[in-house]
Each structure stands twice: as C-alpha cells, then as structure tokens.
Amino acid sequence: MKILKQLITYILLLGFVVVSCTKPNNKQARPNIIWLFSDDHAYQALGAYADRFQQLNPTPNLDRLAKEGMLFEKAYVANSICAPSRATLLTGKHSHINGKVDNRVPFNHNQEQFQKILQQHGYQTAMVGKIHLDGKLQGFNYWEVLPGQGNYWNPEFVTEKDTTHYKGRHSSEVITERAINWLENGRDTNNPFMMMVHYKAPHRKWEPMKRWQEHYKNVVFPEPESLFDDYDHRGTAAKNQDMTIAYTMRMLEDLKVVKGSDRWNELKTKNLTGKELVRWKYQTYMRDYMACVSGMDEQIGVLLKYLKENGLDQNTVIMYASDQGFYLGEHGWFDKRFMYEESFRTPLIAKWPNVITPNSCDKHLVQNIDFAETFLDIAGVQIPQDMQGLSLLPLLKGKSPEDWRTHLYYHYYQYPGYHAVRRHEGVTDGHFKLIKFYGLDVPNDEEWELYNLKNDPNEMRNVYSNTAYIKVVKDLKLKLKELRMKYKVTQVPQVDRRKETLKKRQEKNFKRAKNGLEGVK
Numbered sequence: 401m402k403i404l405k406q407l408i409t410y411i412l413l414l415g416f417v418v419v420s421c422t423k424p425n426n427k428q429a430r431p432n433i434i435w436l437f438s439d440d441h442a443y444q445a446l447g448a449y450a451d452r453f454q455q456l457n458p459t460p461n462l463d464r465l466a467k468e469g470m471l472f473e474k475a476y477v478a479n480s481i482c483a484p485s486r487a488t489l490l491t492g493k494h495s496h497i498n499g500k501v502d503n504r505v506p507f508n509h510n511q512e513q514f515q516k517i518l519q520q521h522g523y524q525t526a527m528v529g530k531i532h533l534d535g536k537l538q539g540f541n542y543w544e545v546l547p548g549q550g551n552y553w554n555p556e557f558v559t560e561k562d563t564t565h566y567k568g569r570h571s572s573e574v575i576t577e578r579a580i581n582w583l584e585n586g587r588d589t590n591n592p593f594m595m596m597v598h599y600k601a602p603h604r605k606w607e608p609m610k611r612w613q614e615h616y617k618n619v620v621f622p623e624p625e626s627l628f629d630d631y632d633h634r635g636t637a638a639k640n641q642d643m644t645i646a647y648t649m650r651m652l653e654d655l656k657v658v659k660g661s662d663r664w665n666e667l668k669t670k671n672l673t674g675k676e677l678v679r680w681k682y683q684t685y686m687r688d689y690m691a692c693v694s695g696m697d698e699q700i701g702v703l704l705k706y707l708k709e710n711g712l713d714q715n716t717v718i719m720y721a722s723d724q725g726f727y728l729g730e731h732g733w734f735d736k737r738f739m740y741e742e743s744f745r746t747p748l749i750a751k752w753p754n755v756i757t758p759n760s761c762d763k764h765l766v767q768n769i770d771f772a773e774t775f776l777d778i779a780g781v782q783i784p785q786d787m788q789g790l791s792l793l794p795l796l797k798g799k800s801p802e803d804w805r806t807h808l809y810y811h812y813y814q815y816p817g818y819h820a821v822r823r824h825e826g827v828t829d830g831h832f833k834l835i836k837f838y839g840l841d842v843p844n845d846e847e848w849e850l851y852n853l854k855n856d857p858n859e860m861r862n863v864y865s866n867t868a869y870i871k872v873v874k875d876l877k878l879k880l881k882e883l884r885m886k887y888k889v890t891q892v893p894q895v896d897r898r899k900e901t902l903k904k905r906q907e908k909n910f911k912r913a914k915n916g917l918e919g920v921k
C-alpha cells in the first residue's frame with residue numbers, strides 16, 4: 401500500500417512536471433516566421449493562380465502551401481524592380497521614403513527595418529539568399545547573401561565574416577541548404593525566429609538546375625493573347641520600351657543558342673523569320689524560365705519537408721511572395737517595371753496552422769509596403785507610426801476590415817536604364833487604373849493612360865481621352881493627389897536625361913536581333 405501511494409504521488413508529480421514543462425511561456429508561444437521570396441516569379445507561372453500554364457503543374461509545392469493556407473489574389477508592389485522591392489520589404493515604406501528608388505542608388509542600412517525591431521524583441525533573425533542591397537545588413541543574427549544579383553551557378557555567398565564560393569552548385573540548392581543549416585545549427589532555440597529565404601530564381605538569364613533543364617523540352621507553352629501587340633491605342637512609353645522578345649531578348653545570353661548546340665541547329669534548319677522566330681524565342685524562353693520556377697519550387701518543397709519533419713511547421717507562419725511579377729510574352733515582352741498588371745502584381749501565399757483557414761482566398765488590395773507591419777503584428781510587437789502599409793494580420797484571420805484601403809499607389813523611377821521604361825506613377829482601385837508617364841519628350845512632358853480593367857484586362861486600350869470616362873479620370877486624379885499627400889511624395893528625384901546612350905543601346909539590340917544567328921559568335 402505504501403509503495404502504491406508512493407507510486408501515485410510519483411505519477412502525479414511527474415504529471416505536474418510534464419505539464420509545467422509544456423506550458424508555454426509568453427516568449428515561446430510567439431510564432432516563428434518564415435518568409436520565402438523569389439525574384440521575378442510571375443503569378444501566371446504559379447499553379448494555384450490557375451492561369452494559362454496551370455495544366456503544366458509548374459509549382460506543386462507552392463500550390464500545396466496555398467491549399468493549406470491563403471492565396472492573395474490582389475497582391476501588388478509599390479515599384480516593380482528588384483532592389484527597391486527588397487528595401488520596401490524591410491522598411492514597410494515606399495521607395496521615395498526609404499530612399500531606394502532604383503537599383504543604382506545606395507540603400508541606407510541605418511534606417512529602421514522590421515527585422516531590427518523583431519530582434520530587439522527577442523526574435524532570432526536570419527537572411528539567406530538574394531537581398532540585392534549592397535553593404536552590411538543590420539538587424540539579422542545571421543545573414544548569408546549573394547553579392548548583388550549573384551550567380552545561378554557556382555554562386556558566392558557573403559556573410560558578416562567571409563565569402564564562400566560554392567563551386568559546381570546551383571544557387572537554389574545552396575540557399576535551401578544554408579537555410580536548413582541555420583535552423584539546425586545556427587539559432588538559439590529558446591527564442592522564436594524569423595528567417596528570410598530569398599531565391600535568385602527565376603531571374604534573367606534563366607539558368608535552371610541540371611535535372612530541370614530538359615523538363616519542358618517537349619512542351620508547347622500557350623501563347624498570351626498579346627504576344628504580337630503593336631502598342632496601338634497606347635502611349636510613348638509602351639511603344640518605346642526596350643524589353644521585347646523580338647528585339648531585346650538575346651540569342652546567346654538569354655536563349656543559350658550556342659554555336660553547334662541543339663537550339664542552334666534547330667534554328668538553322670528551320671530558318672525562321674518574323675512572327676515564327678518570335679514564337680520560337682517565346683517557347684525557348686518559357687522552357688528555361690519555367691524550369692527555373694520548378695527547380696525553385698522543388699527546393700521550397702525540401703525546406704517545407706524539413707520543417708514538417710522537425711515539428712517546425714506548427715507554430716510557424718510561412719509566407720511566399722516574389723519581388724514583383726514578370727511578363728511572360730504579354731505585350732510581346734519579358735522583364736517588369738510597368739504598372740500594367742503582369743509586373744505590378746505579385747504572387748502571395750500565407751500558411752499558419754490554426755489561424756489561417758486552409759484553402760482560403762483573399763481579395764483585398766494588398767501591397768508590399770504591408771509586409772513589414774504584418775511581421776511585427778504577428779510577433780505582437782508595436783508597429784512604428786511612420787511605416788506606410790497595413791498589417792495583413794486581420795486578413796490572415798479571415799476578417800474583412802471596413803476601413804481597408806480602396807486604392808493602391810505606384811511609382812517607378814529607373815529611367816534612363818535597362819529596358820527604357822519611362823518613369824511613371826499611378827493609382828488603381830482594381831477596376832480602373834490611371835497612370836501618368838512623365839519626363840517624356842512631348843508637350844507638357846507627360847502622358848496619361850486610363851485602363852478599364854473589367855472590360856480590358858489585358859490593358860490594350862488607353863481610354864484616357866474617351867469622354868465617357870471624364871468623371872473616372874477626375875476622381876482618380878483626386879485620389880492620386882490624396883495618396884501623394886498620404887505617402888508624402890514631395891521630393892521626386894530629378895529626371896536624368898541621358899537619352900543618347902539609351903538610344904544607342906536600343907539601336908544595338910535592334911541590329912543584333914536583325915542579324916539573327918549571324919549575330920551569335
């Protein structure tokens with residue numbers, strides 16, 4: 401009897417110990433955050449968005465993430481280009497406020513950034529992959545990043561202490577490995593963590609992992625309706641850009657038409673010209689682009705599997721986005737920059753067990769100025785007053801706040817620059833989109849465009865001068881003025897007028913394209 405009593409006491413005591421061990425203290429209960437990010441991943445090339453490539457099943461792992469979480473249908477960026485997008489991600493501010501208006505100007509690392517705040521509040525913070533902001537990162541317990549654009553193959557990774565050259569390796573694999581390495585060996589497991597995993601893929605020049613290179617070899621990719629857009633009914637900017645598959649895309653560097661290769665031989669045999677050559681280039685571009693997407697998706701799958709197997713997927717918010725969208729032949733283009741939908745939009749997925757309803761879809765207007773605030777809100781940390789976005793936390797919880805934003809503001813600055821996209825700013829409510837291109841060689845220096853996205857989702861007809869839209873234009877101009885005040889758009893950097901170099905570059909591209917295969921050395 402005495403022994404039995406002792407045994408019962410022992411069991412009760414053990415139970416108490418177990419209970420007190422598993423009882424979470426406030427610090428441990430805070431969720432981990434994993435931010436998965438890619439470069440130039442068009443929503444059209446993400447299966448869950450059910451666009452024209454869906455049947456090719458390019459992203460099974462991201463699709464599963466969306467199924468287990470929430471897919472944002474109306475996620476947009478503030479300035480559709482690589483480095484400014486990352487600056488906005490870290491600061492929660494538009495480009496003119498965080499200072500990183502284009503890929504060239506330096507980023508001021510001393511300014512406030514969400515990861516610094518999370519770190520001050522006990523989070524372990526890490527950044528692995530492409531950040532594209534020169535200089536020493538701040539607010540990360542650990543960072544291991546590609547210098548600048550970085551390389552797909554044989555990438556170098558820079559840490560606070562040294563540089564490692566991963567010979568014979570592909571960046572998508574190394575990024576995944578290094579992320580897992582930090583989770584496994586680098587962090588202090590007594591605290592919650594926030595880790596950013598930033599893939600280089602599928603950025604130009606689209607160099608996939610070996611096992612994916614032939615994956616889409618026999619696939620015929622559906623063409624977009626506007627592959628042969630003649631830019632009629634559009635303004636100077638759409639007509640004078642330098643980002644067409646026809647003229648700007650390079651045979652050797654972009655399409656890997658190396659002398660003597662299969663692609664070279666195919667082109668020689670078929671002797672394609674005009675539209676047929678553009679079609680061939682589009683198919684070849686898509687094969688490499690999609691192989692980069694699928695390779696990255698495979699690697700995201702590896703990371704997700706690791707999280708699951710190690711129980712790190714339960715109290716963790718996993719989010720995925722790209723730094724902006726991309727043209728996959730729409731308007732005859734590749735690249736981004738314009739406020740037109742394909743590059744203005746970005747994929748966005750969030751999974752959070754027991755908080756986000758699986759297989760849910762959000763249709764609010766959200767923008768990359770919202771991410772920093774969202775991370776802070778998830779961590780239960782106070783959001784600085786001067787961040788310019790909105791926390792997505794209520795949306796993740798399935799709420800529909802009455803005072804949610806009705807319009808988005810956009811501003812692109814990098815002109816002169818690659819692809820010759822003119823500076824522009826604009827406003828949209830999701831139905832209509834008003835864009836002002838400025839610094840042009842036209843009377844008043846500027847041109848306006850208005851699109852009715854409901855009637856004209858491909859943005860083929862500028863209806864700015866159509867008298868039926870006088871009121872729409874008036875209202876949107878007023879809204880643009882309001883948003884400029886709200887976001888403090890007072891000092892826009894001076895327009896640089898180095899037209900000469902730009903014109904030469906365009907002429908060179910045109911000549912190279914005309915030369916066809918003979919241009920390939």
Ligand code: CA
Binds near residue numbers: 440481723
């Ligand atoms: Ca990008």
